[in-house]
Amino acid sequence: MIKHDKWSRDCIDFINDDAITDIIKSTTEDAEKVKRILDKSLRKEPLTVAETATLIATESSELVEDIFATARELKREVYGNRIVLFAPLYIGNFCINDCKYCAFRRSLRTTVRKTLTPDETIAQVEALENSGHKRLILVFGEHPDYTPEFIAESVRNVYAVKKGKGDIRRVNINAAPLDHEGFKTVKASGIGTYQIFQETYHHATYRKYHPENTHKGDYLWRLDGLSRAFESGCDDMGIGALFGLYDWRFEVLGLVTHSIHLQQKYGVGPHTISFPRIQPAHGMEIDPQYVVSDYDFKRLVAILRLAVPYTGLILTARESPEIRRELMEFGVSQIDAGTRIELAGYTKKDDSQELNKEQFAIGDVRSLDEVIHELLTTGYIPSFCTSCYRLGRTGEHFMEYAIPGFIQNFCTPNALLTLAEYLVDYSSDKTCEAGWKLIDDELEKMVDLDMRRQVSDKIEKIRNSNERDFCF
Ligand code: SAM
Ligand code: SF4
DSSP: OOOOTTOOSOOOOOOOHHHHHHHHHHOOOOHHHHHHHHHHHHTTOOOOHHHHHHHHTOOSHHHHHHHHHHHHHHHHHHHTTEEEEEEEEEEEOOOSOOOTTOTTOTTOTTSOOOBOOHHHHHHHHHHHHHHTOOEEEEEEOOOTTSOHHHHHHHHHHHHHOOOTTOOOOEEEEEOOOOOHHHHHHHHTTTOSOEEEEEEOOOHHHHHHHSOTTSGGGOHHHHHTHHHHHHHTTOOOEEEEEOBTSSOHHHHHHHHHHHHHHHHHHHSOOOSEEEOOBOOOOTTOOOOGGGOOOHHHHHHHHHHHHHHSTTSEEEEOTTSOHHHHHHHHTTTOOEEEOSOOOSTTGGGSSSOOOOTTTSSSOOSOOOOHHHHHHHHHHTTOEEEOOOHHHHTTOOHHHHHHHOSTTHIIIIIHHHHHHHHHHHHHHTOOHHHHHHHHHHHHHHHHHOOOHHHHHHHHHHHHHHHHSSOOOOOO
């Protein structure tokens, strides 16, 4: 295996495959225990691995319905009815790794490769701003060209683009794990979350999908990635597993173990968890035995919601609109919309996908406006809020605020303000109509009359002036 030459300290392999497998095998359905665990979740206490395993072992439909209902309730309590919106921006698909599920793997000669030039990046960001986006995640393959300095420069280029009334207020990253110095360099460019998916927590499966003679073949370097990120000042971390490589039960326990590890070691758990499901991809070689059914996918999202009450859950456009609609109520807090994953795809005329140019097939190609319209008419508040991270409410500090009253005082007002900006600056007529109706209804519901007045005043300013970007 290629050992990274930048190991600067001992890393701990906190994933014990045998222990996780044993707990899955030895845990059986237990209605009494499930009830106690669901009560604990409703008290917003994170679950242990053993408690999560009990929810995983629950098969009878009535109890699974209880799990779904509790996840819905918890989501409403912790996150209210907001859904945060973002878009991915692929910067480059050159890659030295050979992950067998990915169209960017190095052995595929037929993949069309491209790295956006600074001007091309600007053009993509202008297109994204013109559609109303405020939050992006930049995505990179792993390649010697994609150095920390290059990543940081890309972030700075994105923040500098101001098209019309548009601006990007938060840039997250999904890229290979870096060493300490690399994380510091990227952090200094002003990123929000650094996301690294372990893909599979199961060691043997990891070896099967990530050849030994590649950088990514080093399981421990990747597992330790977010620990190095935290130690380098990136206290806003996103973890994830690629569902479909191995048994979903194992991956859920791997994610919970990772989350507990970060919380115990650094006092801060991951900010977000992602749970991409394998999608068809150019040149992919997948063993289909672990494909996750829609029903199990629903179960695992609900169980994650209950196991980590304060961690944001991200559901991407890999999934179809129908699945996204259904899963949102179980505890998803962020979705991407208007997504294009072909390099330079945001300036392409149509929404056709060419699989030899993109990482995988996506299931939801609707525009941002269509997604927002659906959210508005199904009881959600679409939000582009970036306040917490910009006002320093991240990591440990964020946890202090994740308390009752926080949503009413910060999240809902900020969501309404960013929605008002979208409606004035970008929306279609029908979305505009649905949006102002929702804003009126939400203002009406605000019991704190002073807060209601403050929000209304700011909305008036958005309607009648060029002032933007108000934050609570
Ligand atoms: N090169 C970086 C890395 O490996 O960490 C960025 C990863 S990639 C651009 C983002 C994520 O997409 C991967 O971590 C993987 O989980 C996911 N992915 C790759 N192939 C996929 C597929 N066929 N279907 C769904 N998701 C996939
Ligand atoms: Fe490269 Fe990431 Fe694709 Fe693996 S998943 S081949 S590391 S882009």
